[in-house]
Every structure is written in C-alpha cells, then in structure tokens.
Amino acid sequence: MPTPQLLRKTLIFLLVSSTYTGAVFAGSSDSTALNEKISRVEQGLSTSVVVKGASAQKMRLADRMHYHQVPAVSIAVVNNGQLEWARAYGVNVVGQAERTTPTTLFQTASISKAVSAMAALHLVEQGKLQLDGDVNNQLKSWKLPDNEFTKEHKVSLRQLLNHSGGVNVHGFHGYEMTQTVPSLLAVLEGKAPANTEPVRVEAIPGTKWSYSGGGYTIVQLMMMEASQQDFPQLLQDIVFTPLDMLHSRFAARLPKQDRNNAAVGHNSSGAAIPGLWHQNPELAAAGMWSTPSDLAKIIIEVQKSDAGTSDKILSRAMTKTMLTRGLGETGLGFFVEQQPDRTSFSHSGGNDGFRTLLFGYTKTGQGAVVLTNSDNGMALIEEIFTSIAAEYNWPDFKVTEKSVIAPDATLNQQLAGEYLLLDKPASIIAEGEHLYFQSNLISSKRLELHRETNSSFFLTAPDATVRFETDAKNKLTGFSLIKGVNTYRARRVK
Secondary structure, eight states, rough: OOOOOHHHHHHHHHHTTTTTTTTOOOOOOOOHHHHHHHHHHHBBBOSSSSEEEEEEOOOHHHHHHHTTTEEEEEEOOOOOOEEEEEEEEEEEETTTOOOTTTOOOOEEHHHHHHHHHHHHHHHHHTSSSSSSSSGGGGGGGGGOOOOGOOOOSOOOHHHHHHTTTOOOOOOOOOOOOSSSSOHHHHHTTTOOOOOOOOBOOOOOOOOOOOOOOHHHHHHHHHHHHHTSSHHHHHIIIIITTTOOOOOOOSSSSHHHHHTTTTTOOOOOSSBEEEEESOOOOHHHHHHHEEEEHHHHHHHHHHHHHHSSSSOOOOOHHHHHHSSSSSSTOSSSSSEEEEEEEEEEEEEEEEEETTEEEEESSSOOOOOOEEESSSTTHHHHHHHHHHHHHHHHSSSSSEEEEEEOOOOOHHHHHOOOOOEEEEEEEEEEEEEEEEEEEEEEETTTEEEEESSSSSSSEETTTTTTTEEEEETTOOOEEEEEEEEEEEEEEEEEEE
C-alpha cells in the first residue's frame, strides 16, 4: 500500500497537473467558453446520491482522485454529434511523474463487449453469422454442450449478445504477466491454465437475463471461425479502421511498443497491479485497450447510424435492432434505457485495476467516456458523470435525495459480520449508531451505510443499495448488493 508521504506527493502532482495533462478540442470556435465549461466540470463533482436534507456538495476532480486513490482519469465529451473535448488527469502509475494524456491507453474492460457485439452484427449483415438458431450449427472447433436446459430450446447468437442464453461465467479474473495465458478453447472448457469454470448452460435459454462474459467468449470463437481471421485483426478491419480509431486494439498481451503509453492498473488500496496489469485472453468480453477519444467515435457512429446518416459498421435497421431491449436492460451489446423522450446506450467495465464507462444518447448527439486506472474508479466515474450531466443539461445522472430513518445501534450489531461477495471477503462493521460496508471489490475504504428500512441501506459513493436477507426462521443469511441493473448476492460466513 502506498505510504501517506507517497500519496501526498501524488496529490501535489495532481493539483498542479490535473487541469492540463493534455487536451483535445473539437467543434468549438470559442475556446474561452469551452475552457470555462471544462473548468466547471472539473470543479462540479458530486456524489449521485445524497441524504435528504443534506445539500449536494460540489467537489474538485483532483481532490476526489486523491480521496478515491485513483492515479489517472481520462475523459472525452461528445456534444452536438462530435467530440467536443478530451482531457486526461494524473499519472500513469502512482508515485511516478509520467503524466497521463488523452492518447494514453487504458483497458476498457467490458466496454469490449459492446464493440465486439457491433462487429458480430456486422458479420450477421454480411451473412457470415446468423442471429437466431442454434449456435452449435455455426461453431466448428468447439460445441456448447447440450444438457437438460437445452433439450427444447437452443442457445442463439442473439441470446449470447443480450445475456439471455442461460450461459454461466459472469466475468474473468485475467492473468498476471508472469502467468501462462490459456487458449480460447481452454477458457471455454475451464481447463488449466484457465482460472474460470467451463462455459456451460445453466438455465433454459431465453427465459432469464444473466450477465455472461462466458457467452461473449463463445461469440468470440464464432466470429473468428466465421471470418477465418484472428480476433484482433477482425476488429481492426470492421471497427477501428473505418472509424479511424488509431489508439485502439484488442490484445491479451499489449505489444511492447504500446506499453510505455499505457496506464498501469491499481488495486483498491492504491498500489500498482503486479506486472502493471493483467492479461485478458477473453478478448470479446474484456480485452480491448483504447482511449476516451477513440471510444467517443463509437458513440458518434451509433448516433449517426441510428439516424440513418452513416453505415460504416451497421445499417440503420441493424443499429435499431442492436438498441432494442431483450430481457433485462440490454440490447445486443449495449445496456439500453428507453424513455418516451429519449434513448440512451451505455456499457461500464471493470478489469482488475481499471474501471470504465461509456454513455451516449441516440437523438441529442451527446455522450461521454471516462476511463480510470483503479479498482476504486467507479465511484469517481459516477461523480464525474454527475458533473458532466449538470453542465450539459442531461436528463440523467442527476443528484438523487434519499430519505433515512433513525439509526439503530442494536440492529447494527445484528447485521455486522463477515460475508463473501463474489467469493471475496466483505465486511459489515457496526460502530454504535453508524454502520459501514467494506469490500475491496468496491473500495478499500469503509463506506457508510444509510438506513432506509430495517433491511435496506444505501451508499452514496458509489450509488448502491445493500439489502439484508433472512431465511424462513428469520436468521440473517446474507445480503444483496444492488448496483444499477445488477444484483450481487453475498452470504454470511461469520
């Protein structure tokens, strides 16, 4: 863990450098007005949830980077259908002086899924893949094993893309730089040196939504076999070259020439990931490196294609299909929010040492991308998006007030204990009338829980709900951590 002295040095560096570690401007003839906008974004951060009666406090980006122990942040904002500005803040690795710039590469984590889905749908339009029908009819070197769940209903590509295929393996851990990386087939079979279980069907296809990185690994194999290309080159040809994304690539192991221009991942304690970052052979699910400026081109292309003014990757009809929800809140690749007056598309990501978010609107030409190099990055990302949304008058990411009821020290003691969340330790800590949540999956810090009911509590940074659960005998068994559309269950172990 970094020493207090090292963290103070890093903060001093952030304070002097965070307003200008490189900038990209586009689409504005008034640089003074644009700089004023950017300054307001940098100084207008807020948690997305506040306790009712407590005013939302505006905070500085550099201060919040220090608070969350996030060494580097890179931001791009889309406005009026074009990249309006991009800036980077901080340093590539804690304790060192190399500044992050708008062209610094970050692991984009699960944003990879949205980009991979666009490429898969491109192959569908070429007639090389079929959206519907049994994926085993399209797979050659490996087949998804049939079982009791697939007797009557087979898994389709459409279901894999919208997480309704009943396929397991939520996400991937990656591999340290000193570890052997498994082949794609080894990952699918869960064979050494793979560190995840075999990819299998665990529910009747088409009956429930369940997020599955394993499903996207099947998609990766389908795309490679249909195109007879390796995955990085395929995505280069379909997406990166047409959109002029010069700083993007899919790579399990980043090429040597790119490593000096890449942000180093950091854990929730603020320390650099051993070996700088993890390798991710599950490319379609988690293996893209990019910049916010490049990913802004994805937002803009989706907006143009939806409007019928561009078809560099997909036709308008296919883009409409991509942005139509299936089960849950996903279309084919993106999370989709459909309101009477607007449609938004987004995807977040979390690899070890990196947290990311891409968000855009279809009709207003607005959006943003924020990439960070820390496991603590998502809380900071939410605060940044709250500031961007306020400055650009977005209808989303508004500060929400939540009511609380009086704390109960006795109840707090009953809830306190040790839990397992996604097979990782999580603690509920009682200190009199205060109750705290701590899990390195979210932050190394103890985060205060605010009481809504006897069983439901909320966090303000990040925005999440912790709902405690009991069995038929009213014995506390665990809790559910609810974050957006995702619910993660934890069981009590002590």
